Amino acid sequence: xAEVAQSPRYKITxxxxxxxxxxxxxxxxxxxxxxxxxxxxxxxxxxxxxxxxVVDDSQLPKDRFSAERLKGVDSTLKIQPAxxxxxxxxxxxxxxxxxxxxxxxxxxPGTRLTxx
Amino acid sequence: DAKTTxxxxxxxxxxxxxxxxxxxxxxxxxxxxxxxxxxxxxxxxYIIHGLKNNETNEMASLIIxxxxxxxxxxxxxxxxxxxxxxxxxVRSVNNxxxxxAGTRLTxxx
Numbered sequence: 001x002a003e004v005a006q007s008p009r010y011k012i013t014x015x016x017x018x019x020x021x022x023x024x025x026x027x028x029x030x031x032x033x034x035x036x037x038x039x040x041x042x043x044x045x046x047x048x049x050x051x052x053x054v055v056d057d058s059q060l061p062k063d064r065f066s067a068e069r070l071k072g073v074d075s076t077l078k079i080q081p082a083x084x085x086x087x088x089x090x091x092x093x094x095x096x097x098x099x100x101x102x103x104x105x106x107x108x109p110g111t112r113l114t115x116x
Numbered sequence: 117d118a119k120t121t122x123x124x125x126x127x128x129x130x131x132x133x134x135x136x137x138x139x140x141x142x143x144x145x146x147x148x149x150x151x152x153x154x155x156x157x158x159x160x161x162y163i164i165h166g167l168k169n170n171e172t173n174e175m176a177s178l179i180i181x182x183x184x185x186x187x188x189x190x191x192x193x194x195x196x197x198x199x200x201x202x203x204x205x206v207r208s209v210n211n212x213x214x215x216x217a218g219t220r221l222t223x224x225x
Binding site: 004040041042043045048057091103105106108109 | 148150157158159161165184203212213215217218
């Protein structure tokens with residue numbers, strides 16, 4: 001069964017450093033999402049792509065966070081500089097545009113970031 | 117999107133049905149009810165969704181009240197592997213998914 005791939009699974013960094021997370025969605029899925037999940041809370045949407053275009057980045061802290069999906073396939077989320085409060089799980093999800101499955105988002109395993 | 121209210125935690129005996137409630141009294145006519153679950157250290161997993169009719173799949177059943185202000189997710193025969201956080205979400209098809217804190221279900225032997 002196809003899955004959303006994310007790497008790395010774990011990342012430890014010091015504050016002020018730059019970090020990057022990678023996501024490879026399920027093949028053929030045009031919509032890609034990045035979420036942040038703080039411990040004990042539900043996931044919070046950061047950015048949504050439709051192919052290579054950003055559909056919604058209203059919750060993305062643009063002073064330090066950036067996301068791209070240049071060829072409309074895989075995606076990178078970057079934080080520069082990282083702050084202590086950025087420690088969280090970063091989840092990527094994808095969904096197809098049409099068909100019944102468009103109602104379902106398929107999540108990857110996430111990247112757990114710890115900022116020291 | 118309408119907000120949802122779920123109990124923070126529930127216990128269930130293994131082999132028994134787990135009934136997880138969700139209140140969504142401000143749901144709009146075009147908003148669906150979705151359920152996801154998140155097992156520890158994994159990404160959320162889709163379970164089921166519905167608009168106004170009850171739905172059933174291989175994982176669970178979703179019962180939506182006639183006024184659509186509340187719903188119940190039913191796991192008919194809970195196993196230890198069903199221990200997870202269960203999220204109830206209401207959204208229209210093209211709107212983003214807004215997760216709350218969910219219900220932490222613990223299935224006990």
